[in-house]
Amino acid sequence: MQTVHTIAELRHALRHAERPAFVPTMGNLHAGHLALVAQARPLGDATVASIFVNRLQFLPHEDFDSYPRTFTADQAKLAAAGCDVLFAPREADLYPEPQTFKVQPDPALADLLEGEFRPGFFTGVATVVMKLFMAVFAGKPQGVAVFGKKDYQQLMVIRGLVRQLALPIDIAGHDTERAADGLALSSRNGYLSEAERAEALQLPLALRVLARDALAAAHALPERLPALEAAAMQQLAARGWQPDYLTVRRRADLLPPQRGDGQGALVALGAARLGGTRLIDNLEI
Incomplete structure (x- = not known):
């Protein structure tokens, strides 16, 4: 597995790929993330995962600073899962200047439920996903990205983004992975x-x-x-x-x-x- 940190390095690593299969994550990986990688592998000619804790989707009182960062372990898990390229940008790599241009999703969807309790959350999500999509898929005739259904509303927002902006990307949803006792796997379970x-x-x-x-x-x-x-x-x-x-x-x-x-x-x-x-x-x- 090749690990890259800049968009230029990522595009060079994917220069021969015609249909990348992409799994975006914020790291602290568990079996649910690795199931997304397993689903992605046969869907494209290069499997890409990203690890980036996106400041834009955290409210001021939320856990951006304390969000678990386990990069070395995550890197090993992705390599063992058959990932080809890991994109692990630093904040300055993805946001070299203040991100004043943002993607505003449809309020009719984004202001419900999670959006009501976490105002601005889906703007942060849509903005970073769009930027990651442009990093991975720019110049490619087609691509696919895999997201988990546990973040159900997020998956709907991303599907709407791709549909309305006519991006040449297929969005695949993966059923929620659960522990043996039925609890949905989540990076935040580690706080319990x-x-x-x-x-x-x-x-x-x-x-x-x-x-x-x-x-x-x-x-x-x-x-x-x-x-x-x-x-x-x-x-x-x-x-x-x-x-x-x-x-x-x-x-x-x-x-x-x-x-x-x-x-x-x-x-x-x-x-x-x-x-x-x-x-x-x-x-x-």
Whole structure:
């Protein structure tokens, strides 16, 4: 595996590739990230991963400075997974001047859910993804990028970005990788104490219960859903969580369900803070 740090070095490393397959990450890699690399490998003629902790998507009170950085271990994991090129830019490599030109995603999607609780988050995501895409795919006739479905809304934002800007990039989604007990794999799971790690299972459990109850109420879901969502949030709050949202939305646009929406059209999504750690998860219904 070749490791490069500048955009020029990356483009030189990919000079013979016609269809790069790209997996962007912020490092602190776990089995979920490596599953994305495994999915990407047969989709292109060069497999590229990036490691970059993107300052633009962190709010001032969030964990940019303390976000785990495990570069040496990550490098070894990617090499063992069959990655061809690791792009690991320094901040000055990717942002050599203040990034005053930014990508503003559609507020109808980006200001919901995560965007409501983390204002500006998706602008930071869309901007860095666009810059990474230009670094990896510039001059290429076609490319593919793989993202995990755990960040469900993020995947929708990126698909919208690629579609509306007519980028020659296929976006592949990968089902959420979970631990044996059902907890979604996340770099932030490492923040959890042993007791919190056991308690964290209550988030996917709450989403499963909410999804079950929503299907049972499908005949009157628009009317009954607010009470179901409130009950799910109250149950987590009673266990010491600070829930931001537990909700059922349409997969197509993340808007509230309408009459007639049912199985195959919906997704349950949740975000809640356990101690000092904010966890997210989702379950397609």
